[in-house]
Amino acid sequence: MPRKLIGGLIQCGNPLNDESLPVARIKKAMFDKHVPLIEEAGKKGVQVLGLQEIFDGPYFCPSQDKRWYAAAETIPGPTTSIFQEIARKHGMVIVLPLYEEHMRGVYYNSAAVIDCGRVLGVYRKLHLPDIPFYKEPYYFSPGDAGLPVFEASRGRIGVQICWDNLFPEGSRILALRGADIVFAPT
Numbered sequence: 001m002p003r004k005l006i007g008g009l010i011q012c013g014n015p016l017n018d019e020s021l022p023v024a025r026i027k028k029a030m031f032d033k034h035v036p037l038i039e040e041a042g043k044k045g046v047q048v049l050g051l052q053e054i055f056d057g058p059y060f061c062p063s064q065d066k067r068w069y070a071a072a073e074t075i076p077g078p079t080t081s082i083f084q085e086i087a088r089k090h091g092m093v094i095v096l097p098l099y100e101e102h103m104r105g106v107y108y109n110s111a112a113v114i115d116c117g118r119v120l121g122v123y124r125k126l127h128l129p130d131i132p133f134y135k136e137p138y139y140f141s142p143g144d145a146g147l148p149v150f151e152a153s154r155g156r157i158g159v160q161i162c163w164d165n166l167f168p169e170g171s172r173i174l175a176l177r178g179a180d181i182v183f184a185p186t
Helices: 023-043 066-071 078-090 162-166 168-176
Strands: 007-010 048-051 093-103 106-115 118-124 149-152 155-159 181-183
Touching (some): 007 023, 023 048, 023 066, 048 181, 078 106, 118 149, 162 168, 168 181
Parallel strands (some): 007 048, 048 093, 155 181
Antiparallel strands (some): 149 155
16 A cells, blocks of 8 residues: 655755854754754654754865864754654654764764654764765764664654765665665765
8 A cells, every 4th residue: 555755855055154163153053044944844744854964064074173073962962852852843753964972982974863752763874985075984983783774653764874875785775674765864
């Protein structure tokens, strides 16, 4: 039997567009830019919403600047807590990509999957390019959780951040594990 799923994607640029500003200010500006768009999606009946890779900042990996470590946060943490309330309010599943500090000195390019207020789990990017403009090993550890499929109220959801999409095996694995939809934040 066919099912109807209303999905949404949000990808937007940094409103400050000045990476010399304090990291906290950049994160707040990106957060403030996204929330009205997420609210609009909720009002339009979006059931599953995906945001861009490291949604609350620029893609800082072309450089190697230790100041960006200040952008990392725990999952669950302050941003996931706020998004849990937004997801609960709208009865929505949100794929929330964040720069995660798992423990002191261990950082991941991650996405929390939030289902109507509950954090179902975290996907961590597996493949980290180390080529010009993609100095990801400087900032991230390779993911340690494989390719999970999250059992959400709106279906089974897989996630593959950016570079992981270049390897077809990941999509196959997610499909074989029963993913109904795969989000690819980039």
